[in-house]
Amino acid sequence: MDIAQPHALPAAEALALRYGADQVPPAGPWNAHIALLLSHRSVRGYQPDALPADTLRTLIAAAQSAATSSNLQTWSVIAVTDPDKKARLATLANHQNHIEQCPLFLVWLADISRNRRLGEQEGVTLETLPYQETFLVAAIDAALAAQNAVVAAESLGLSTVYIGALRNNPTEVAKLVGLPPGAFAVFGLCVGYASAAGAAEVKPRLAQDAVVHHDVYDASREPVLRAAYDARMAAFSLRHGMAFDTWTRRVIGRMGKITAMSGRDKLVATLHAMGFSLR
Amino acid sequence: MDIAQPHALPAAEALALRYGADQVPPAGPWNAHIALLLSHRSVRGYQPDALPADTLRTLIAAAQSAATSSNLQTWSVIAVTDPDKKARLATLANHQNHIEQCPLFLVWLADISRNRRLGEQEGVTLETLPYQETFLVAAIDAALAAQNAVVAAESLGLSTVYIGALRNNPTEVAKLVGLPPGAFAVFGLCVGYASAAGAAEVKPRLAQDAVVHHDVYDASREPVLRAAYDARMAAFSLRHGMAFDTWTRRVIGRMGKITAMSGRDKLVATLHAMGFSLR
Secondary structure (H helix, E strand, O other): OOOOOOOOOOHHHHHHHHHOOOOOOOOOOOOHHHHHHHOOOEOOOEOOOOOOOOHHHHHHHHHHOOOOHHHOOOEEEEEEOOHHHHHHHHHHOOOOHHHHHOOEEEEEEEEOHHHHHHHHHHOOOOOOOOOHHHHHHHHHHHHHHHHHHHHHHHHOOOEEEEEHHHHHOHHHHHHHOOOOOOEEEEEEEEEEOEOOOOOOOOOOOOOHHHHEEEOEOOOOOHHHHHHHHHHHHHHHHHHOOOOOOOHHHHHHHHHOOHHHHOOHHHHHHHHHHOOOOOO | OOOOOOOOOOHHHHHHHHHOOOOOOOOOOOOHHHHHHHOOOEOOOEOOOOOOOOHHHHHHHHHHHOOOHHHOOOEEEEEEOOHHHHHHHHHHOOOOHHHHHOOEEEEEEEEOHHHHHHHHHHOOOOOOOOOHHHHHHHHHHHHHHHHHHHHHHHHOOOEEEEEHHHHHOHHHHHHHOOOOOOEEEEEEEEEEOEOOOOOOOOOOOOOHHHHEEEOEOOOOOHHHHHHHHHHHHHHHHHHOOOOOOOHHHHHHHHHOOHHHHOOHHHHHHHHHHOOOOOO
């Protein structure tokens, strides 16, 4: 069996990249699968090269192997390879050119329309469809599936990046790929071979102790951990020729003003119009 | 490097388990990572054995390596090992004993409270916090992180099962683990070594063509594919000594009546009370 190990670093090196050399957590058990997961980076530049035959089949088999709530399978995916459609989606998603560049663009759907059709065909009203809970399950199931596809793609030496900006113009996205009521594009995913310009570094994250709590939520060390992370992210941005940035500035920049939502503040009205009552 | 390959089947065998011997899709590229993903099954019975030292560290490193929208990291996790807390959570989640059995129970949080604290400490109002979009991002990010933890756990020979039933009693769950406003337990995850009774088979899914669409959504073959899947699931349930069941009956059973939601029809009111305005 061919075992692809594009970035199989030992634990200490992989953890230093992910947390910073001064914040490496104790290494637990380790193997090539875990090294692959740790090596993830989002890539925003792609070569035009086609994917190996039937790569989509492999990615979908991985995606469908993820857990799904009560086996309801309330997600679907549109595999977009048509150049015109990719170009249009790139424009709709805040002009992200990598959507046009990548050979395969996946539009992941929270999809309760399949279940609705089942009910219609069987003459049964599915009373739970109009609920926030049902939308949440569908969005979570789509995310679990997509993440498995990401791991599979990266194991094959491919790169990916999630595209949340599909939610900037969800109605136009739905029209472009012909979505029925009850199907909503939660995010996109570029898949392809990274270009030299697109190759990115592993991005440091908050220290583990800032996100893990033991038996009870405890944020007492958060200010100290945030200050240390701010320093690491500032160093990271400078090292990679980006404008000086800390995590604190980043969060304020993305979450401070409604204008930063690029229209996503209208999501509830959009979902209502698309057949999700969110009761 | 130690490469754990608990279930590294060749493509044809793994796909036959996942889709049924009569519905095997064309095999695309394949490797041990993909074989691991395909081998997933949810396990509802655990041995009491402790996990290897620092397993939690490995699972969290994998989880934090997943993509997160704009690096906002709007999720957290409570690692519950206290027996009394696990027993109480098992009761709250519809008396699922495996929550009590497993040595590690992870409560995954959509968590915008860390960002809110950041804003408060910096004297900045984060205007985007009360939006449905922000809750959706947090839930998706928690799901991406959790799925990476699942893959890492299974690569170590551990088993898992997601627990959506934490949402049956979210207020009590929040109280038990001391959640601040803006943190919501989206689901739980049992982690441990499967017991003989808990060992489960790979569950067949809908045919790929029922969930993948090419450039445009097309449900025209859905009735045929659903009938074939109903037959496969009926055979699966009989083969495993379960009551006769088709996917159609399952969907109607879980989505037909509000009572099947076990209180989750009140999710919007609960989220409002927990600090998610869902505007």
